[in-house]
Amino acid sequence: MKIFNTLTGQKEGFRPLGDEVRMYVCGVTPYSECHIGHAMSYIIFDVARRYLEFRGHKVRYIQNFTDIDDKIIDRAATAGVPPQELAERQIAQYFSCMDALNIRRADAYPRATEEIPKIIEVIQGLIDKGHAYRTEDGSVYFRVKSDPDYGKLSHQDLDALQSGARVEVDAEKEHPLDFALWKAAKPGEPAWDSPWSKGRPGWHIECSAMSLKYLGEQIDIHGGGQDLIFPHHENEIAQSESFTGKEPFVRYWMHNGLLRLGEVKMSKSLGVLVTVHEVLERYTSDAVRLFILSSHYRSPLSFSDEGLEAAERGLERLQQAAGGGRNEDAGGKPPTIDVDAVRQAFIGAMDDDFNTAQAIGTLFDLAREINRARSEGVDVKPAQALLRDLAGVLGLTLAEREISLDAQPFIDLLVQVRTELRKEKQWKLADQVRSGLEELDIILEDTPKGTVWRKGRKQD
Ligand SMILES: [Zn+2]
Known part of the structure; x- marks a missing residue:
C-alpha cells in the first residue's frame, strides 16, 4: 500500500519499522466544544487505523490532550472555574462526541499536565546539546539555527518561513522563529516546578515528549490537519530529531485537508451548525462519516446540508442492501456475486493512499449487485456479509434506526x-x-x- 508523505511530497510504499504500526495523532486543546473540523480529522485517522488493521497490521495509536494553554486559562477565567476543571469537562465532552461518531478510542490519551517529568527531561536534553537556551525570565526556547534542516516539512528555509509567519521580533529570543519549550508563569497562572522557573510546557514539546514516551524514538505515522504542518509539526521534528539524534522522527507524515465553513452557499440552518453535537442532532453519525469520506482526505471539504442529505440517502441504499429483506429467507439460487473481486477492488482503492471515495464507490456497486441478485432469488448472504465487513472498515455501522419493540x-x-x-x-x-x-x-x-x-x- 502507498501513503502520501508530506515530508517528501509523494506517495511512498508503506512498510512499518517494527512489528506494530506506531501512530500518533495530535489531539485537541479542550477549551470548547468539539466542532465538525475535529470530527473530520479524527474520522480520517480512525479510518487509516481501521484499514491498517484490516490489512493485518497491529496498530498502536496515541493521541494527546493539550490540557493547559492560554485559551484554557482565558476561558476558565471567564467562566470562573479552575483551568483543570474546564479541561476535564471538555475532555468528557470530547469523548462523548467521538464515541457518537464511532471513532475508536486511542490506546492512550496522555495529557500535558500529567507528563511534566518527561517534558522536562526532553527540554533539559535539548539545552545540554546546545539546541535550547534559557532566557532571563526563566523561559526556555528552541534554537532554530541549531537545526540545519529546519523547515524541511513545510519545504521552506528560515528566511521564507520568517517572512511568511510574520513573527514579531522578541528581545528575549536569539531568532524570531525560536519557539518556547517552557513558559515561565505569569502571576496567577497554573505552574509546575522545573529547573528553570515555575511555569508550564509549550505546546510543541508536549507532542515530542509524548510520542517519545509512548511510541519510541522513531514512529511510523504522524497525523494531523494541514494547518499543523507549520509551525507545530515542523517544531516537533526539530525537537525530536535534535534530542534523539535519529532521523527521521516520523516515517510518514499524513495531513488532512481542512474544512470549509461559511464560504459556500450554505443554508441558514447550517450556517450555525458547527459543533458535532448540533450536526448529530440532525444527521446520523454514519451519514457524517460517509459524507466526510466521500472526498479525498487531503482535499478541502465544504460542509453543506445538500451533501449530508445525499449521504443519508446513500446510506439508506447501503443499509437496505446489507440488511433489507431480513424477514426474508436467502434466495434458493446459489450466490453469483464475485465477493473476492469486490474485496480486491476495495483494497485497491484504499491501498492507494486511503482513497475512501473510490472505496465507497465499490460499496455502492456491491449494493446494486445485491439488490439485483436478490430480486432474481439468488442467495446474497455472502455478499451482504462482505458489504457489512467493508463498511465496517470505514467505521460505518449500517445500523438501522431503532424500532420500538412494542410496535x-x-x-x-x-x-x-x-x-x-x-x-x-x-x-x-x-x-x-x-x-x-x-x-x-x-x-x-x-x-x-x-x-x-x-x-x-x-x-x-
Ligand atoms: Zn502535536
Whole structure:
C-alpha cells in the first residue's frame, strides 16, 4: 500500500519499522466544544487505523490532550472555574462526541499536565546539546539555527518561513522563529516546578515528549490537519530529531485537508451548525462519516446540508442492501456475486493512499449487485456479509434506526392484513395501509419472497 508523505511530497510504499504500526495523532486543546473540523480529522485517522488493521497490521495509536494553554486559562477565567476543571469537562465532552461518531478510542490519551517529568527531561536534553537556551525570565526556547534542516516539512528555509509567519521580533529570543519549550508563569497562572522557573510546557514539546514516551524514538505515522504542518509539526521534528539524534522522527507524515465553513452557499440552518453535537442532532453519525469520506482526505471539504442529505440517502441504499429483506429467507439460487473481486477492488482503492471515495464507490456497486441478485432469488448472504465487513472498515455501522419493540408485532400484522387485501384485490384498502405506514416512516417493499418492511429515515 502507498501513503502520501508530506515530508517528501509523494506517495511512498508503506512498510512499518517494527512489528506494530506506531501512530500518533495530535489531539485537541479542550477549551470548547468539539466542532465538525475535529470530527473530520479524527474520522480520517480512525479510518487509516481501521484499514491498517484490516490489512493485518497491529496498530498502536496515541493521541494527546493539550490540557493547559492560554485559551484554557482565558476561558476558565471567564467562566470562573479552575483551568483543570474546564479541561476535564471538555475532555468528557470530547469523548462523548467521538464515541457518537464511532471513532475508536486511542490506546492512550496522555495529557500535558500529567507528563511534566518527561517534558522536562526532553527540554533539559535539548539545552545540554546546545539546541535550547534559557532566557532571563526563566523561559526556555528552541534554537532554530541549531537545526540545519529546519523547515524541511513545510519545504521552506528560515528566511521564507520568517517572512511568511510574520513573527514579531522578541528581545528575549536569539531568532524570531525560536519557539518556547517552557513558559515561565505569569502571576496567577497554573505552574509546575522545573529547573528553570515555575511555569508550564509549550505546546510543541508536549507532542515530542509524548510520542517519545509512548511510541519510541522513531514512529511510523504522524497525523494531523494541514494547518499543523507549520509551525507545530515542523517544531516537533526539530525537537525530536535534535534530542534523539535519529532521523527521521516520523516515517510518514499524513495531513488532512481542512474544512470549509461559511464560504459556500450554505443554508441558514447550517450556517450555525458547527459543533458535532448540533450536526448529530440532525444527521446520523454514519451519514457524517460517509459524507466526510466521500472526498479525498487531503482535499478541502465544504460542509453543506445538500451533501449530508445525499449521504443519508446513500446510506439508506447501503443499509437496505446489507440488511433489507431480513424477514426474508436467502434466495434458493446459489450466490453469483464475485465477493473476492469486490474485496480486491476495495483494497485497491484504499491501498492507494486511503482513497475512501473510490472505496465507497465499490460499496455502492456491491449494493446494486445485491439488490439485483436478490430480486432474481439468488442467495446474497455472502455478499451482504462482505458489504457489512467493508463498511465496517470505514467505521460505518449500517445500523438501522431503532424500532420500538412494542410496535414491531403491529407492523407485522398490518403487513399481513395488506397481503390478504391484495389477494382479494382490495387494492384501495391495501394502498391505504401502505401509505399510512409510510407516513409513520415504515417503508414496505414487495419482493418475490413476500412483503418486507423497514424503518425509513424521516427526520422527526
Ligand atoms: Zn502535536
